[in-house]
Amino acid sequence: MSSTESPEAAVLTTAPVPPSGARAGDGETVREVTLPGLTLTLRSRTGTGGDPAVFVHGLGGSSTNWSALMRLLDDRLACEAVDLPGFGYSPPPDDGDYSVSGHARAVLRLLEADGRGPVHLFGNSLGGAVATKIAAARPDLVRTLTLVSPALPEIPPQRSALPTGLFGLPGIPALVARATRDWDAQRRTRELVALCYGQPDEVSEADFAEHAGEYERRLALPYFWDALSRSTRGVVDAYTLGGQQSLWRQAERVLAPTLLVYGRQDRLVSFRMAARASRAFRDSRLLALTDSGHVAMMEHPVLVARAVRELLDDTAYDGTAYTDGGPK
Template identity: 30%
Template sequence: MTSTVDVGDGVLAYTESGAGDPVVWLHGSGPGATGASNFGATVPAFADHRNIVVDLPGWGASPRPESDEPLIHHAAERVLRAMTALGIERAHLVGNSYGGGVAMRIAVTAPERVGRLVLMAPGGVLPTDAPPWPVGLAHLFDYMAAEKPSREAMAEFVKLMVFDQALATDALIDERYESSLRAHPELPIPPTFGDLTPDLPKIKARTLLVWGREDQTVPLTWAPTILHGIPDAELRVLPRCRHWVQYERAPEFNRIVREFLTDEG
């Protein structure tokens, strides 16, 4: 069941489950994205943690307040406010794509609030030669710019997110398409996400990067900047996998992340 928490200039929608060491789950920015769509099938494997799955501002059931801040900066501050309101002093952060950028920003601005970071092909760190954009990002921006996007455009986008095309089911396409029509972000294209590159050395949290080898949205060639920029980062690359690692390689992802969050080393 979705609840909301006051974050000062609006509310943030979230779901909560489990009990134990807190984990905050931060979704990507793709059309139709919500906390549930990104992590609904993942969180049950972490029932021994207190799981907070948020809808970031402007996605899902969370309204987007007017702001000139870069999206990552704005969302990170609202997640921190939500953590405070929910009585969470410190949590592990798991972020996919845009949500990975939000997690990194939190780790930069409030390091004492972060346990460990799990980042799946995180956003917020672009190479100097972009654009041109990878094909997945190009389709994402085209979809967001459309006045009335089509289901066909959503189907093409979803198929770019997974290596195994059998996972791009009609049910998933329909779910994402209907969600995108309910909360179609009004953003400049490309959106102003914010550049975290200069801040990477400030991240003190132990960090796990998880990447799909065939990612066409945030390609693996973008990983070294983050891997070498964060002082305590390690990288796991999963073959035959694109951008939605937690969906496409769920059992392996769950095992890797559980080990990382509970390892005392």
């Protein structure tokens, strides 16, 4: 996944203003970075923090999924969340590659082009698989790793995750689009919240309205279904890889101190995978949240931020590598 392009050659343009229609939350800035064949939208929150941190969302998500957590960490970290190609406000990649490796290359190219490594790397779901691949392939670019319900192979998957996996099959997205064409944004959002949140009834009216508005905007994009279905297929394909390409094998190669966050109410990534992940990542710690679903950084940002701070406090940086300075 490494790139031979120099930072100067890789970054063509960086827009200091948000792309059309993109809104920056309180204390945030939004910018575009254009690379050859790729344009990424980035949501930043610098606060008073120092070390750079990059946040990668999950399947169907966007950079806004990390806003609540970044707000709680910006005194310690210079936070920047990326919209993966085809999601949020990032357009599709020119090569149409929505595989896990394709998304990982996009984030890696961003890290190399901006020259901001090593970073504290965060990933949720699909973003967790992406972050794992990057940390395994380029340990020089990752200081610590925080994974929230990472999409690591679970075979067989739990039953509640099967419909999502089937979405990656040819023809299924078109069937779903036809079957749900009369659904309004509120109904679509209710279904999504019920799938992703452990306690969906606790989502505030303001957050629900924001989710619904974003869902409606993205549904109107001509590439919405294509990006979602191809990225889903990419996750399914990654689950089937063996040997050195296996995500579990790559997890074993990660050197960075790792925080694993799992929710007991997760309907997409089974909580039983937490034990296997704890064994696979050689320098790991686990935060298990009883009432959380698939997006703990949105459901319980205070608890996740506290665990991240403990990881930062317990990990000493000597200028070349992080070493664990506290108990696991």
